[in-house]
Amino acid sequence: MNLDEAVIIKKFSSRMEADIAAGLLGSEGIETMVLADDAGGTYPMLQFVRGVRLLVAPEDEDQARRILQDMETGEAAESEWNVRTAATIIPFQKKKTEQVKQTLEQAMDIPQVIKQMAQEAKVAARKLGALSRGVKDRVILRVAELLQEQQARIQAENRRDVDAAKDQGMPAAFIDRLTLSDKVMASMIKGLQEVAALPDPVGAVTGMWVRPNGLKVGRQRIPLGVIGFIYESRPNVTVDAAALCFKSGNAVILKGGKEALHSNLALARLMQEALAEAGVPAAAVQVIPSVAREATTELLKQDELVDLIIPRGGEGLIRFVAEHSRIPVLKHYKGVCHIFVDENADLDLAETVCFNAKVQRPGVCNAMETMLVHEAAARDFIPRMFKRFRAAGVELRGCPRTQELDPETVPAKDDDWGAEFLDLILAVKVVPDLDAALAHIAKYSSNHTEAIITRDYDRSQRFLKEVDSSVVLVNASTRFNDGGELGLGAEIGINTSKLHAFGPMGLEELTTTKFIVYGDGQIRT
CATH class of the missing domain: 3.40.605.10 (Aldehyde Dehydrogenase; Chain A, domain 1)
Known part of the structure; x- marks a missing residue:
């Protein structure tokens, strides 16, 4: 192509947008040239100031403009597809959106x-x-x-x-x-x-x-x-x-x-x-x-x-x-979050916390997925808690001891104990003591968030010390493992591996x- 005779058919706000359009025209057999005043890529910011020009030979101008025009015409301005970083938005007819996306993907040299x-x-x-x-x-x-x-x-x-x-x-x-x-x-x-x-x-x-x-x-x-x-x-x-x-x-x-x-x-x-x-x-x-x-x-x-x-x-x-x-x-890994209701827990507090942890937003990573209940508290706590859960539409899957206390409970499968349901589903297990609760958490936790409900200071401190998760709570909902709630402002994620940061x-x-x-x-x- 003779640069002196080439015709500018469109200006773009970045080189990559122009490259994508050039690839699209190239798939139709049209030779193109992309020019940008960015010092050969040394100063890419200049392209956003001065624009990037897409050129074709004079004999290809009409066809090239028709191809780009066909892609840019449409009835619904809100039907948008971004070919770069949302700096340029091109409208399309809704019925053509998928076709256009596929065309752009094919024209784009992804690597x-x-x-x-x-x-x-x-x-x-x-x-x-x-x-x-x-x-x-x-x-x-x-x-x-x-x-x-x-x-x-x-x-x-x-x-x-x-x-x-x-x-x-x-x-x-x-x-x-x-x-x-x-x-x-x-x-x-x-x-x-x-x-x-x-x-x-x-x-x-x-x-x-x-x-x-x-x-x-x-x-x-x-x-x-x-x-x-x-x-x-x-x-x-x-x-x-x-x-x-x-x-x-x-x-x-x-x-x-x-x-x-x-x-x-x-x-x-x-x-x-x-x-x-x-x-x-x-x-x-x-x-x-x-x-x-x-x-x-x-x-x-x-x-x-x-x-x-x-x-x-x-x-x-x-x-x-x-x-x-x-x-x-x-790794912002899955959230298999546990709450252990201890034998001397305040059951009113436990009911409030557990309900919030499961029901408020069941589809997020810091929602409770497994509730462990001390056998000494189970007979009083499970019936009242399950009544409230069922009223909210929660499906309850429990161990044999749980089923004895509540025959309507669905039998839990082995896979349920390590599952992140992200839904109104809860696995429930009755455990004989704190040791058993800690062992269960160690086996099935994803190191995300765990909580204990107890009035015993020594047991709360043991739980804080021995549970190896990014956030461990006493008498509070697992839903607080969140950057904003912990005073960090918005968070980019919750790291469940320990390098180089652990938690929100x-x-x-x-x-x-x-x-x-x-x-x-x-x-x-």
């Missing part, structure tokens, strides 16, 4: 797309590490404002995901995790405001000491770098993860699930708007524009560019990521430390 996203994130991460707290807080608070201003539009997009999930017969707990209700939206806004109000951990010196030779040695908090975040179904996590990574100075690449596609794209578009207003590199927060599994596997190969992978979702997702990643993985991960857990040393000419002898 190249992911590689370039990771490269741009690496460049952005260097700038984020030096960004002032004031700039970071302004961006986060602007996202909160936009959530409020655009709530109706975001919820309209979310309803499309919810309706699709209902049509597929997904369970109520799944629908609950997927829904951006007014309450969830308010919680997202509050979470952003709380993150903005938190101290910026980046640059904080956590300790300083003087060596015998006069060297002053300290530790300073620094960002991890680039974080790949892979998650399912809960679209509110998109905003939580982006805000926490951004405030802690990390660039983030988000890979959401197909079930929350429209919700995630609407939220991503909003965040890109806030970043652009502040002049922050768009690559600070990126959403992978493909729902294909290949995009996930390619992200997991970027060990030279991505510093950490955080998966958040079902057991299958966590195992897939852990098995295929070349990058260190923090807030700002500080998304940083590490480096040594800083002050000297006055010391040399090694």
Whole structure:
């Protein structure tokens, strides 16, 4: 193609958007050229300022414009598909949406797309590490404002995901995790405001000491770098993860699930708007524009560019990521959470706590899945507790001792004891003593959250000491294993492995430390 004669048929806000469109035209036999004033990729931010141009030969201009126009025309402006990071939204007719998605997936060179996203994130991460707290807080608070201003539009997009999930017969707990209700939206806004109000951990010196030779040695908090975040179904996590990574100075690449596609794209578009207003590199927060599994596997190969992978979702997702990643993985594993009702528990308190832990939101990871009851309390506690559970629609699966006390109880299978039901289902076991409760928890727990209901101080302290989970509670609901409830602001996940953080991960857990040393000419002898 002769560059002097080439025709500009469209400008894009990033090189990758132009590359995707070029691939689409190329699949139709049209030669293209992409030009961007970004110094050959050295300064990718320039492409967002000056635009990226897509050129074709004069003889191909009409056909190329028709192809792009066919893809851009449509009756419903709200039917959107994002080809990059939600900075550019292209409307399509609803009846053509799936066809268009497949066309874009075919046109997209997924390995190249992911590689370039990771490269741009690496460049952005260097700038984020030096960004002032004031700039970071302004961006986060602007996202909160936009959530409020655009709530109706975001919820309209979310309803499309919810309706699709209902049509597929997904369970109520799944629908609950997927829904951006007014309450969830308010919680997202509050979470952003709380993150903005938190101290910026980046640059904080956590300790300083003087060596015998006069060297002053300290530790300073620094960002991890680039974080790949892979998650399912809960679209509110998109905003939580982006805000926490951004405030802690990390660039983030988000890979959401197909079930929350429209919700995630609407939220991503909003965040890109806030970043652009502040002049922050768009690559600070990126959403992978493909729902294909290949995009996930390619992200997991970027060990030279991505510093950490955080998966958040079902057991299958966590195992897939852990098995295929070349990058260190923090596992937000399943929540098989237990409550042990001790022999001298306050039964009124126990009933209130256990009901909240199971019924308030059964589809979340910190809901109680197994209730253990001391045999001395079982005869008084189980009948009253089961009556309340059944009134709320809870299916009860119990051991033989439980069935003796309540013949309507469904016999528990071996698999029930280690199950994360994420539904109104509860496994119940009567145990002879605290030792048996601790042994059961040690065998079946996922190291997420466990609680004891007791009035005995010594027994509560033993439970706290011996239970090896990320959060252990006394006389409180397991539902409190949550970054916001524990004062961390929004959380990016609950790590059930012990490296490098254990439990809810807030700002500080998304940083590490480096040594800083002050000297006055010391040399090694």
